[in-house]
């Protein structure tokens with residue numbers, strides 16, 4: 001455990017049929033995103049940090065203070081829930097003043113603090129409104145202001161953007177990053193949206209089936225996924241293999257080993273990853289470069305932004321992004337047999 005960590009925790013929660021065992025660390029001011037599929041244990045981890053779920057073992061340490069046995073109401077935490085849970089009968093201002101009031105701050109002082117925070121969040125005009133009179137984005141930000149008003153040392157955000165429509169979400173997501181910038185404690189954010197994690201977090205912890213499967217900076221996770229789930233989230237083709245020199249023998253689920261040529265020299269167990277847009281499709285086996293070319297069958301085709309994502313089944317199952325024009329030119333459709341090629345330079349290989 002680092003002595004200067006803003007948060008250091010090991011969360012073990014055992015339930016019938018489910019076990020969470022996750023380590024979390026954050027530096028001062030850092031935002032850690034817990035990313036994972038439904039039922040992975042993200043909310044359980046957040047609730048365990050808050051003391052709302054008892055730990056079977058492990059610890060929660062915030063800025064050097066062990067909170068493992070501290071009741072929720074005595075933990076220096078601020079929480080923002082998915083549906084914000086604002087007090088419906090109170091104005092935005094009184095919602096935000098609530099925390100300081102509970103901590104014994106006088107009414108006038110608490111309201112001044114709240115007004116200040118709302119002003120910083122650009123919500124002065126909404127201070128007198130009740131929660132039902134606020135837009136989704138405004139309610140989200142009032143909830144965040146309320147959580148911060150109590151001067152927490154650990155901020156816990158549970159899917160803070162989930163209740164917003166797609167359009168509002170984009171705007172609120174980019175503001176949230178700025179709103180959190182002044183907070184010098186640790187923030188833990190639960191999301192199943194990779195974009196939230198990539199935009200908002202300094203560090204991402206991916207949880208699957210109650211276990212941490214990958215941890216790192218967003219860019220590293222995006223470049224170097226280590227599980228099929230993460231690869232799918234960040235949109236890369238991912239395989240495991242054994243490298244010897246510039247060749248990797250990739251083991252695929254069914255079918256024999258496939259050889260992949262990479263640009264760099266590697267040895268031992270590796271992951272190989274490449275982007276769907278790095279894949280070129282050919283009617284006939286391509287000659288010369290690229291050296292990586294595999295026969296495949298088109299399994300499915302879907303629109304993907306301004307591209308078409310082609311799912312291929314074959315020696316090496318993969319996804320390829322091509323322009324609609326390219327697909328039309330090749331005259332390809334589901335069930336057709338083709339060749340897929342990737343240049344060695346486009347393939348990342350890293351230690352497994």
Ligand SMILES: Nc1ncnc2c1ncn2[C@@H]1O[C@H](COP(=O)(O)OP(=O)(O)OP(=O)(O)O)[C@@H](O)[C@H]1O
Pocket residue numbers: 015018036037038039040041042043044045192
């Ligand atoms: N109160 C509870 N009592 C018993 N089991 C629970 C409880 N809450 C969650 N679980 C179970 O614990 C596991 C983890 O659930 P959790 O809600 O932490 O996952 P999650 O990653 O947050 O998922 P989601 O994204 O769907 O919210 C699941 O198997 C879930 O069914």
